[in-house]
Amino acid sequence: MIRFILLQNRQGKTRLAKYYVPLEDSEKHKVEYEVHRLVVNRDPKFTNFVEFRTHKIIYRRYAGLFFSLCVDITDNELAYLECIHLFVEILDHFFSNVCELDLVFNFHKVYLILDEFILAGELQETSKRAIIERMGELEKLE
Amino acid sequence: MSNLKSVKVCFYYSSLAVSYCPQNDFNGLTPYEKKKYVWKMLYIYMLGYDVDFGHMEAVSLISAPKYPEKQVGYIVTSCLLNENHDFLRLAINTVRNDIIGRNETFQCLALTMVGNIGGREFAESLAPDVQKLLISSSCRPLVRKKAALCLLRLYRKNPDVVNVDGWADRMAQLMDERDLGVLTSSMSLLVALVSNNHEAYWSCLPKCVKVLERLARNQDVPQEYTYYGIPSPWLQVKTMRALQYFPTIEDPNTRRSLFEVLQRILMGTDVVKNVNKNNASHAVLFEALALVMHLDAEKEMMSQCVALLGKFIAVREPNIRYLGLENMTRMLMVTDVQDIIKRHQSQIITSLKDPDISIRRRALDLLYGMCDVSNAKDIVEELLQYLSTAEFAMREELSLKAAILAEKFAPDLSWYVDVILQLIDKAGDFVSDDIWFRVVQFVTNNEDLQPYAAAKAREYLDKPAIHETMVKVSAYILGEFGHLLARRPGCSPKELFSIIHEKLPSISTSSIPILLSTYAKILMHTQPPDPELQNQIWAIFNKYGSCIDVEIQQRAIEYFALSSKGAALMDILAEMPKFPERQV
Numbered sequence: 176m177i178r179f180i181l182l183q184n185r186q187g188k189t190r191l192a193k194y195y196v197p198l199e200d201s202e203k204h205k206v207e208y209e210v211h212r213l214v215v216n217r218d219p220k221f222t223n224f225v226e227f228r229t230h231k232i233i234y235r236r237y238a239g240l241f242f243s244l245c246v247d248i249t250d251n252e253l254a255y256l257e258c259i260h261l262f263v264e265i266l267d268h269f270f271s272n273v274c275e276l277d278l279v280f281n282f283h284k285v286y287l288i289l290d291e292f293i294l295a296g297e298l299q300e301t302s303k304r305a306i307i308e309r310m311g312e313l314e315k316l317e
Numbered sequence: 318m319s320n321l322k323s324v325k326v327c328f329y330y331s332s333l334a335v336s337y338c339p340q341n342d343f344n345g346l347t348p349y350e351k352k353k354y355v356w357k358m359l360y361i362y363m364l365g366y367d368v369d370f371g372h373m374e375a376v377s378l379i380s381a382p383k384y385p386e387k388q389v390g391y392i393v394t395s396c397l398l399n400e401n402h403d404f405l406r407l408a409i410n411t412v413r414n415d416i417i418g419r420n421e422t423f424q425c426l427a428l429t430m431v432g433n434i435g436g437r438e439f440a441e442s443l444a445p446d447v448q449k450l451l452i453s454s455s456c457r458p459l460v461r462k463k464a465a466l467c468l469l470r471l472y473r474k475n476p477d478v479v480n481v482d483g484w485a486d487r488m489a490q491l492m493d494e495r496d497l498g499v500l501t502s503s504m505s506l507l508v509a510l511v512s513n514n515h516e517a518y519w520s521c522l523p524k525c526v527k528v529l530e531r532l533a534r535n536q537d538v539p540q541e542y543t544y545y546g547i548p549s550p551w552l553q554v555k556t557m558r559a560l561q562y563f564p565t566i567e568d569p570n571t572r573r574s575l576f577e578v579l580q581r582i583l584m585g586t587d588v589v590k591n592v593n594k595n596n597a598s599h600a601v602l603f604e605a606l607a608l609v610m611h612l613d614a615e616k617e618m619m620s621q622c623v624a625l626l627g628k629f630i631a632v633r634e635p636n637i638r639y640l641g642l643e644n645m646t647r648m649l650m651v652t653d654v655q656d657i658i659k660r661h662q663s664q665i666i667t668s669l670k671d672p673d674i675s676i677r678r679r680a681l682d683l684l685y686g687m688c689d690v691s692n693a694k695d696i697v698e699e700l701l702q703y704l705s706t707a708e709f710a711m712r713e714e715l716s717l718k719a720a721i722l723a724e725k726f727a728p729d730l731s732w733y734v735d736v737i738l739q740l741i742d743k744a745g746d747f748v749s750d751d752i753w754f755r756v757v758q759f760v761t762n763n764e765d766l767q768p769y770a771a772a773k774a775r776e777y778l779d780k781p782a783i784h785e786t787m788v789k790v791s792a793y794i795l796g797e798f799g800h801l802l803a804r805r806p807g808c809s810p811k812e813l814f815s816i817i818h819e820k821l822p823s824i825s826t827s828s829i830p831i832l833l834s835t836y837a838k839i840l841m842h843t844q845p846p847d848p849e850l851q852n853q854i855w856a857i858f859n860k861y862g863s864c865i866d867v868e869i870q871q872r873a874i875e876y877f878a879l880s881s882k883g884a885a886l887m888d889i890l891a892e893m894p895k896f897p898e899r900q901v
Contacts, residue, residue: 188365189363189364189365190363192396193396193433194399195433197399197400197434197436198399199401200368204365207365217673220672220673221635221672221673221675221676222635222638222639222673222675222676224636224675225674225675226675226678251554251600251604252600252636252639252640253596253597253600253603253636254550254554254597254600254604256596256600257544257550257551257596257600258551260593261544282359282360282363283389283392286392286396287388287392290392290429290433294428294429294432294433294463294502295432295467295469295470295473295505296470297466297502297505298501298502298505298551299462299463299466299498299501299502300462300498300501301497301544301549302497302498302539302541302542303541304541305498305541309459313388313422316384316385316422317384
């Protein structure tokens with residue numbers, strides 16, 4: 176399962192953090208610091224998978240943002256890598272050519288999208304169309 | 318949300334955001350203002366600041382009557398709180414009302430929060446209601462897929478909440494689901510259920526194979542679930558994962574259908590230019606490989622798998638190389654392919670030196686797993702070489718693995734002694750006491766080994782800077798067996814003593830007792846006694862006789878007394894008897 180999802184920029188600022196396992200605030204800060212250090216120093220030519228404590232981080236960089244998923248050791252790495260890409264595609268579609276600022280100023284919407292995509296640390300829906308449609312429904316209710 | 322910038326500025330200039338919005342007035346705010354306040358609190362929290370206010374406000378919004386406020390309450394609560402926060406329980410009743418209520422949107426909010434952060438108490442109160450939603454035909458797929466994953470979480474928190482009787486049939490029915498969103502979520506639920514109790518859910522096995530067939534043939538798969546031309550790769554992967562929890566497939570038809578699908582995947586996955594398509598198709602391929610290994614298929618299929626893996630570990634694409642190494646390691650554990658894998662040994666050794674630490678780790682695991690008597694020497698020597706340049710994160714694991722392999726597969730014992738001494742030399746900090754104790758045991762138990770070990774220890778002592786563990790090992794060995802070397806150049810008792818004693822200033826207090834024992838033994842073995850040496854050593858014993866450390870003091874005084882007794886000493890400080898063989 177996915178233990179947490181992090182979106183961090185190159186400087187280490189967290190743009191999105193969702194935890195599916197209970198962690199205290201101080202632990203979260205430590206984790207975010209360590210994950211950032213881990214992924215920001217890796218050469219782009221290296222694998223997108225790196226061991227982290229007793230789990231694995233699957234990560235990919237999109238422009239100035241690092242998308243990191245912390246998963247179990249036995250999980251399918253490539254499947255989660257493409258899960259990250261699907262999420263990016265959804266964000267790209269929703270925000271029309273998404274950039275970091277979109278995510279900053281609309282972080283509440285990003286959480287809504289994420290909650291349609293992943294639940295309980297597992298993939299909930301893999302149809303971009305279904306998720307965007309749902310977001311449309313929710314906008315009408317605001 | 319345009320005044321987010323002002324929040325940041327405000328935060329920098331004021332000590333706490335509390336001054337931005339007074340807590341006691343929270344209930345006096347309009348719904349819109351409440352919403353804004355709580356969202357901003359989340360933003361501040363996300364930036365990494367400590368937010369020790371506002372939790373109650375967020376939770377209280379869960380009971381709000383209207384959707385916009387309720388939404389904020391639920392979402393912010395799931396980000397700020399977790400199952401260990403006591404006052405989350407205060408919300409259980411409201412949450413339950415939302416779940417069993419008629420408002421679909423509220424149901425979704427509740428299911429989502431519980432699915433993301435619900436704990437044991439939620440499990441006990443809510444599981445039956447969530448189950449009802451999952452199988453209710455009047456609920457939209459939207460609700461049912463959330464119910465499936467919410468139930469998964471509750472199950473993980475308390476497996477007893479899902480009563481197997483009757484539920485197994487429901488799960489089997491869910492596998493016939495047409496909506497792929499619901500099916501994807503339900504499959505995750507199934508994986509958890511089956512992993513704990515595959516017998517109860519055996520009826521889902523053929524259904525899973527049908528799902529796989531449906532996807533593989535692209536039957537009834539809407540375009541929106543096709544990812545770069547591949548029918549829901551994630552569902553394929555999940556389904557194959559579920560199948561790996563069933564020990565066998567009894568029914569021959571099911572078995573045959575499954576193998577057809579797997580064969581097609583194994584043979585039909587080509588490398589394509591598009592990175593995402595390539596990753597997705599290979600995600601499916603690697604899961605299929607794992608399933609084939611699990612099913613322990615016919616030899617032919619297995620060799621196909623090994624051949625594929627052999628190809629993968631040599632490609633340039635790092636992800637595939639990584640997965641090739643990882644899966645090859647897994648393969649070692651399930652089946653007898655050691656010989657075929659050994660053909661790739663040189664490629665694997667090259668990976669041990671890859672610039673990427675992730676790949677180096679996989680290569681190390683694989684080498685460790687494929688080591689046997691025939692290749693142990695080569696592999697251990699590679700590990701030792703790598704140890705010199707390895708970063709600290711890997712050294713402990715490397716040393717331990719090298720030591721274990723050396724002991725298990727040593728072609729001869731003197732090689733084993735060499736390896737351990739080299740280990741201590743290169744990575745002394747990471748060599749635990751157990752390891753050097755083992756070496757001493759072996760040497761003690763094997764008379765032929767003793768002069769060799771003593772000579773080697775003597776060699777290492779010549780090095781200018783040696784690790785403390787090396788000092789301990791060498792001192793012990795030379796104390797016990799140094800006398801066997803008496804005739805060799807540089808190995809007279811006096812020379813042995815002085816070269817060991819040279820190292821004393823550099824070691825810690827806890828190691829000094831060993832050296833004292835060594836001096837006593839050297840003295841004992843020096844027959845006829847050498848008065849000059851005796852005086853030197855007695856001086857040391859006297860000096861340490863008043864040492865503040867109890868162990869050192871005791872040894873110094875007792876050794877001094879014993880060694881003054883002359884010939885009687887021989888019996889008291891006789892050679893250590895053989896160690897009993899370790900019970901395996």
